Amino acid sequence: MLTVRIWDLPTRLFHWLLAACVVGLVITGNVGGNAMVWHFRLGYAVLALLLFRLVWGFAGGHWSRWSQLSLAPVQVLAYLRGQAPSRWVGHNPLGSWSVVLMLLWLLLQVSTGLVSDDEIANAGPLTALVSGATVGAATAWHKGWGKAVLIALVAVHVLAIVWYRVRKAQALVPAMLHGDKSLPEAATPSRDGLAQRLLAAAVLVVCGLAVRWLIGLGGT
Secondary structure, three states, X not given: OEEEEOOOHXXXXXXXXXXXHXXXXXXXXXXXXXXXXXXXXXXXXXXXXXXXHHHHHHHOOHHHOHHHOOOOHHHHHHHHOOOOOOOOOOOOHHHHHHHHHHHHHHHHHHHHHHOOEOOOOOXXXXXXXXXXXXXXXXXXXXXXXXXXXXHHHHHHHHHHHHHHHHHOOOOOHHHHHHOEEEEOOOOXXXXXXXXXXXXXXXXXHHHHHHHHHHXXXXXX
């Protein structure tokens, strides 16, 4: 067995920071009141992380790139029929679609949050830029179906990890902690040196500034 670096440090930090922010968003959204201050802050953080991941999908380590996701229907069908390799180096076809759906749904949820208003004391930073009808629709979606589906996606993600561990004896979490996988044959390793990490830091800073500029459009 060969040890290969699959997930670079920026990708791993993104994963765990995003997970922490999503948990924090659900908690603060349910608590309401003064906790909404942190709800907004976490929402901005998630948006910055999503922008970072979008860029990192082109500039990151080999297995973190969009080109490595197995999204073709033929690959999904082959995997479901057991005709594909039992172990994938990066994300398998179901995992690939899980990543895409989760990121797109989070982007939708954050976007509606920017123009939502609870009609009490909290309003998204961009509500002044859209009509009242749009604010009402965005708020209903953000607090209703948007939130419910997001929680369902997270639950399915966690259950899938448990299922792979119990039924297929594949531990998916360790590789996202230390970045390495033990493989029976050689595979292209992901770059994960100092230069790569400095690039990631620079990209994250730019994404954070972009989010600050965006929310400032509403006069915040």
